[in-house]
Every structure is written in C-alpha cells, then in structure tokens.
Amino acid sequence: MHDATALKNLMINDNGFGFDPSTGHTYNLSASALEIVRLFNNGADEAEVLTFLTETYDVEERRAVHDLDGFFATLCHYGLLAQRTEEVEA
Numbered sequence: 286m287h288d289a290t291a292l293k294n295l296m297i298n299d300n301g302f303g304f305d306p307s308t309g310h311t312y313n314l315s316a317s318a319l320e321i322v323r324l325f326n327n328g329a330d331e332a333e334v335l336t337f338l339t340e341t342y343d344v345e346e347r348r349a350v351h352d353l354d355g356f357f358a359t360l361c362h363y364g365l366l367a368q369r370t371e372e373v374e375a
Contacts, residue, residue, distance in 0.1 A: 287357060288367045289325045295365060297322060305365070312363070317342065321356060 297303045301314035303322070314322060317338070324334050331353070338349040360366035 287331065287361075291367070292322060292360065292365045293326050295322065295326075308364070310363070318356060321353075 291305075291307075294307060295303045295305050295312070297314065297319065301316065301319045303312035303314055304310075305312070320337070320341075321334055324337060329337070335346065335349055335353060338344065338353060339346050342349070344352075357366055361368070
C-alpha cells in the first residue's frame, strides 16, 4: 500500500505537465501516467487503478501489475509516493 499525499500536491495540466510546488520540480507525464495520477488524486486505490489499466489498455493483469509497480517505483524515487507503513495490532 502506498501513501499518495505528496502526489496529491502535484499540479498537473491536460498535457501531462506536472509541477510540485513544495520542491519546484517539474515532470512530464505520459497519457497513461496522467490517468493513473488523476485516479489516485480522485481517491482510487491500487486495485481500482489496476482494473482501469487492464480494461482500458487491454493488457493481462500480470503485465499491468509489473508496469504499475515500475511506475510506483519511479514515483517513490522522485518523492511523490511513499510506502505506507501499517501498524500491526498485538
């Protein structure tokens, strides 16, 4: 599970240009990346994003999971997504 708090602060336009006002960094998003970011920003969870990818791009779930994991890794690298730590109840 990921924490998309920083991703929600990303300002994006319809052309895929992203601006992070907290860092001043800019990003160029592909059409599919733009859709994924918008889904997250509108409250979708990872399962819903995966369903969107498999249905919209007609790809096998295994491939969509691989590609989404790679995209998450890129977002984490740029500080736009973080691993959410879950507390375990005793």
